Amino acid sequence: MNSPNRNMAIVRAVREQKRSPSKVAKHFGISRQRVYQILNAFDAGGAQAVAPKSRAPHTHPQAVPDKLRAEIVTIRRQLTRHGLDAGPETIAFHLERDGKRSPSTSTIRRILAKEGLISPEPKKKPKSSFIRFEAAMPNECWQADITHIFLADGTRVDVLDFLDDHSRYLLSITAASAFTGPQVAAELTRLITTYGPPAS
Template sequence: MKNDPVDPTIRLAIARWPQDAPRGAVTAFCTEHHISRKTFYQILKRARTEGQAAALEPRSRRPKTSPNATSETLKDQAVAMRKSMEDAGWDHGPISVHDQMLKLGMQTPSIASLARIFSERGMVTPAPQKRPRSSYRSFRYPMPNACWQLDATEYVLEGGRKCVIFQLLDDHSRVAVASLVART
């Protein structure tokens, strides 16, 4: 795969690659192991400059700097703004803080960044979420054909005529026992 890291056993084979390898051996090796020659030579160069052990693990792909990261001073300003709005009795959610900072002409991070900052600083009290769907227990009658359920749906046909669709379901197996379409 294109972005998958190269397997350590392949990296070790590259790190131990002989200086006097026959012509075409690198291409054959790369074809066999589904890696590019550029990757092969990058690993080989790293093994020869930093040692075999360094070549066994890929380098981190994380950038050295994050220029778009929110500065600590801006985070502190946002927290102070939220605190002052809370003390004044105003709404102090991320949208309100964002709008207030804009009104005052301050540099403002996005609403999502403000929400993340407030969560990181422990200023948000978690609200109870909706019940998970897995907690709902649907009704299921214990025996088949002992209890039925009748559903009706009104449907408008072309030309404006209406009809009603009746469906009779078995409450145990959910099998459609019968269905009927009737004019209204």
């Protein structure tokens, strides 16, 4: 333990209690040389001089450099100006596509929030307020969804899936760099040919 109380206890043991530096060193489990260092520091600067120094690093290697912060803000503003998705995942994709190291999406979100570029979300409803919808019979209702994912090399892939809402049967799942409306319609037509049309 290297607390100010410990160092001051060493000073008091020698100066006030008149104990020898050798005995004090043995009592505190340190070298006699260290006792003299503490005494000399106290003589030169008082109690503050023997207070332990912070062990926190002077630099933070994980901190996002100012240049990268500015680039994140610039990308956000450009995407927003063009009416495109400007979320942290998309910003990370653009950074990686340009060969730059991207911080985590949570770090990007914090940077955007600090710059006032993210509006705080309203308080979410409790889960108990949601009403779960489920079709009563198979083929009563199909759901389609497109999910954006990023591969390990940073490539963005869109995943299109169709699901029967009653049985949760996965009718189809396909991946592409992007899906157009006609491609989605073509996949729906193929599924109708295979399974028959859903009620909705």
